[in-house]
Amino acid sequence: MVFSSIPFLYYFLPITLIVYFVMPKKFKNLVLLISSIVFYAWGEPRYALIMICSIILGYVFGLLLEKFQNQKISKLLLGISIILNVGILCYFKYANFFIINFAKVTGIPIELLSISLPLGISFYTFQILSYTVDVYRGAVKAQKNPINLGAYIAMFPQLIAGPIVRYSDIESQLTDRSSSIEKISEGIKRFIIGLSKKVLIANNIGLFVEAFKDSNDKSTFYFWIYAIAFVLQIYFDFSGYSDMAIGLGKILGFDFMENFNYPYTSKSATEFWRRWHISLGTWFRDYVYIPLGGNRVSIPRHILNILIVWMLTGFWHGAEWNFIIFGLLFAAVLILEKYVILKYLEKGKVWPHIYLLLVILFAFSIFNANGITDCVTNITGLFGYANGTILPFFSAEAIYYTKSYLLLFVIAAIGSTPLPKKLYSKVPEKILTVFEPIALCALLIICTAFIVDGSFNPFLYFRF
């Protein structure tokens, strides 16, 4: 189930919230766990069992790691726990990728596995990993109550698209969280803003992106607009979903970490990754980069560490070569910045922004490709050459769709900066007291109208 759907908004959410608020405090986590399993099992009931197994594994290993803390066996237990969790993820997400590439290299034909990717497996696996590692390190205590741990791992607001919530961040909130009218209202506001970002902007720009992909009338200009459109789409899609998750968390009394902080206003890729998908970046930093030695090693080793972390980060996004290239491109840029240009970027005013926007334009053109060939086409198309032919600069289709979506692109571009928030903060509080609730309801109704009108509602991070 996705948040931007009628079954979620008008069936699941009202029922869940009513039951959640009616129940006494001691049963709230149980309600959360059951509703999260229903939410997860809605579209793919079979895979709910895999998630439940992962939760049980996390629970058992958490207890064992605590029991045998600081003993030799704890390392072994942690290793087994990691292998099991990563093994499940690899089987469902990467097995066919490895089979295809093994077959290509060796020429041995191997039948592909008939499996599809369970929703949100990348997200909940990382949450379980961080929990067990933190218990092993003694950073958190093992959760004795399986319902509480289940509620943390399966919690529907962040289950299928993050943010990757650390157990250490919400350990205390699982048993003792506060709710207030202001917090619920803030949650509603955040949820509706996220829904609007997703439904009104991302999905709408997605139609442009789809039109480009289906087009037989491509031009250089069209490739550029497409690349810009996708950069905007993915930001509003993913950050909108994160806003909805954070908003729902607040309604339920939780405080999740922020996942985006105006990433497109960055002046370097280094800064970009501090502002984009923050929960993933910090996860890799704390559980891969630092254990590898981080930057307190020799330069060659440091470069290797960066390459490993960013290759894994790319691979985390999907089992395709273009995601690995996406990660490695960022690794190369980050190394270049770290050792050569970061000091200049930090001093610059305008050109670092242009530099960063070009980097992400190329990076997301690779990210959005459907395999290596498409990846090459997306890049060469920006230089007027695609599929063996020189492209015209303009095409009728490019002009038509650009005109049709121009205002939306402008709104999205401005919306990806802090400007709207700054302007909004200047509105007198008296006006906002009435205007804001009405505007939020109007947005909810408009989002509903867009959902009801169209069946186009893919979620880009759904399968990651």
Next chain:
Amino acid sequence: MNSNKTKAILTIVLSAVVLLGLSIWAFIKTPDEYSESEKRLLAQRPTFSKENIIEGLFAEDFEKYSIEQFPLRESFRGIKYLVSHNILNQKDYNKIYIADGHISKIDYPLNLDSISYATGIFKKVYDQNISGTNAKTYFCIVPDKNMYLAEKNGYLAYDYNKLYSVAKEQTSFATFIDIRNNLKLEDYYFTDTHWRQENIIPIAEIIASSMGATLESSNLLTTNTSEKEFAGVYANQLPGKFKTDKMNFLTSPVIENCNVTIFDYDDEGDIVEVGKGMYSFESQSINDQYKGFLNGPVPFITIENEAASTEKELIIFRDSFGSSLSPLLASGYSKITIVDLRYLPSDYVSDYLLIENQDILFICSTILLNSSLELK
């Protein structure tokens, strides 16, 4: 109470009213059966069974049901149209656009594979049934109104000349009749894709004369107007009220005296006689006025003109544009047999037709050529 608290309470109350109000309404609402705007049946509440749930089919069906049966669905579509068209300034709404008083749908891009598929079906019919006989074969393409409307108003349009040249080249077995320059935007309904019968008398004459047939004088034709309002196929696809069309149809002594027999499939899948008559505009079962011409989409029709001064017969392989054209050709032939290859598969044509020396006319619109998978 401070303003923050007031704002918070208002936010909770208003959003709860919207969310719970629509939610309760969605729960208790009796499902609609039919959508007038889409002219189709709507999804109904899915069956709740263990198998459906395990396979994930229940969720899929429920998603469809919940959207299609959502309270105030048409009003919500209106809001979406208002926002995307008036606020976001988007040029079309689900490919539908308004220009020069007409509602039309963007038909783009040109699908060469589809054209080849359609002409391939026509060629198959020719090879299996016509080749080697004394029949003369003709091919005519009806341009859709986008040809006269889209490009000049800044909407996407494919290269019609290319479509014509490709289709003509692939139907070299037939004599091509070009009517492009004899039509104009005014010859089409404002709210529908089709042409107006009262405006295509010259087209019927061009086609007939190309085939060596002589039609009755146009002076003998009388224009009649259906009492029912005609909201064409595009009228309801745009939320809100737009002007409707007048449905005119032409009669003459010849047209009125023709013996018209409509054939369609029965419950067993056999083609049987289902009706009589050239027009059925006043029939209660007609939910789309254009279906009043020759009973709309059916596989097979015969028009017998006993008063004809000629023995010539005509077989028309047509789409819906042929429904309003065929009555106008009736005076030039003793019998017209009309076949719709979307409903009568090309492999079965020989079961229903014996072709010897008739005139054969393949006539279809650019819309069908560009999206021809319905042809069998």
